[in-house]
Amino acid sequence: MTTMKDKVVIVTGAKGGIGLATAQLFAKEGASVALVDRNEPKQEAQDLIDAGYQAISIQCDVSDEKSVEAMVQKTVDTFGKLDYAYNNAGIQNPMTDTVELEEEVFDDVMNVNTKGVWLCMKYELLQLRKQGTEGAIVNCSSIGGLTGVPGRSVYHASKHGVLGLTKSTALEYASKGIRINAVCPGIIVTPMVENMLATEADAMDELMKAVPIGRLAKAEEVASVVHWLCSSAASYVIGQAIAVDGGYTVQ
Numbered sequence: 001m002t003t004m005k006d007k008v009v010i011v012t013g014a015k016g017g018i019g020l021a022t023a024q025l026f027a028k029e030g031a032s033v034a035l036v037d038r039n040e041p042k043q044e045a046q047d048l049i050d051a052g053y054q055a056i057s058i059q060c061d062v063s064d065e066k067s068v069e070a071m072v073q074k075t076v077d078t079f080g081k082l083d084y085a086y087n088n089a090g091i092q093n094p095m096t097d098t099v100e101l102e103e104e105v106f107d108d109v110m111n112v113n114t115k116g117v118w119l120c121m122k123y124e125l126l127q128l129r130k131q132g133t134e135g136a137i138v139n140c141s142s143i144g145g146l147t148g149v150p151g152r153s154v155y156h157a158s159k160h161g162v163l164g165l166t167k168s169t170a171l172e173y174a175s176k177g178i179r180i181n182a183v184c185p186g187i188i189v190t191p192m193v194e195n196m197l198a199t200e201a202d203a204m205d206e207l208m209k210a211v212p213i214g215r216l217a218k219a220e221e222v223a224s225v226v227h228w229l230c231s232s233a234a235s236y237v238i239g240q241a242i243a244v245d246g247g248y249t250v251q
Contacts, residue, residue, distance in 0.1 A: 003231055005030035008079040010072070012062055012120060013089035015041040017190030018140070021219035022086050022226050027053035029227065034075040036060045037089070054079070062089045062116030072123040082127045084230040087120040088140040090158075092192050095151035095200055106154045113158035118165055121180070125173065134177035136230040139166045141182045143245045151203075159184075163241050170239030179238050181229045186245025188217045213246030 009026045013019035014035035023044070027033045032054035035041045040059035048055040056078050060071040076082055090113045093105050117139050128135045144152060145159035163182055170180040187193060187207060193216070197204050208216075222244045228234050229242065243249045 003029045003227075004084075007031040007083040008034075008075065008081050009083065009230070010034045010036060010075055010085040010120075010124065012036040012060070012085075012087050012116075013140070015039055015044060017192065018185060018188060018219045018222045018226075019086070019088040020044055022088065022223040023055070024048065025220070025223045025227055026084075027051075027055055031084075032079045034058055034071070034078070036062075036071055038062075062087075062120055063111035065119055068116075068119040069123050072120075072127055076127060081131055081133070082124060083133070083135050085120065085124045085135075085137045086140070086226050086230075087117045087124075087137065089116055089120075090140060090142075092196070093152070093155050095203060097151065098153045101154060109154045110158050110161070113155070114161035114165070117162050121165065121169055125169075125178065128178055129176075136179045136181075136234075138226045138229045139180070139182045141166070141184045141241060143184050143186045143243060143248055145182070145184055145241065146243060146249050149207075166241070167239045174238045179229075179234070181234075181237055181239065182241045183222060183225050183229070184241050184243045184245065184249070185222045186217060186243070186248045187211060188219055188222060190219060210251065211246045211248050212251070215246070217244065217246060 009031045011023040014023045015037040023033045023035045027048045035045045036058045040057050042057045045055040045057035058071050061067045093109050141162040142159040144156040145163045166182040225244050
């Protein structure tokens with residue numbers, strides 16, 4: 001049986017990595033999926049359509065309010081409603097001492113990672129309120145939302161901000177049947193991490209030594225947690241930050 005039959009899901013940052021793995025999982029579980037990315041994921045959506053699934057691709061800059069509003073509207077215009085969303089889009093900054101961080105980099109990271117989650121939630125929640133239906137939203141934070149690492153101050157600030165948005169908004173909407181939670185991925189095999197492995201090998205080696213499970217995670221391992229958080233199996237889970245990190249934050 002498909003657990004997401006007749007459901008409609010938005011996934012941002014869906015051109016690769018965790019976002020794409022999540023979109024693929026929801027589609028295979030029967031949902032209609034809007035794959036959203038700054039670089040429109042046309043081929044990724046087409047691959048799902050060719051495999052017999054329901055999908056569309058949408059170009060969206062999550063840091064731009066009009067773009068986000070249009071993205072949610074296109075999803076609803078296409079599929080008729082909205083049930084779930086995974087706000088996954090995010091960017092990283094190079095390893096930089098805080099005093100050497102450029103203002104432009106700070107603004108870019110905060111605008112995408114934190115403002116982008118807020119804007120997506122705003123228009124997703126407006127749609128769910130308009131429908132008068134229950135639903136679920138999962139935001140992507142990071143182990144960077146639970147810890148600190150030298151050289152990553154703005155990234156970690158942005159991901160801590162995601163958790164603040166998640167927890168406070170979850171309290172606002174819990175009584176309305178809309179559950180909001182966050183996942184905090186650890187070191188996952190994604191294009192972002194592959195670039196870090198290539199350009200910051202020494203720092204990544206040190207980071208890997210702190211992962212008790214002793215390996216990188218697959219994007220699908222995070223996608224399965226997002227799926228669970230949206231499903232009825234997580235019906236009593238509200239405002240939580242679920243670490244998917246191989247034990248990194250337990251120590």
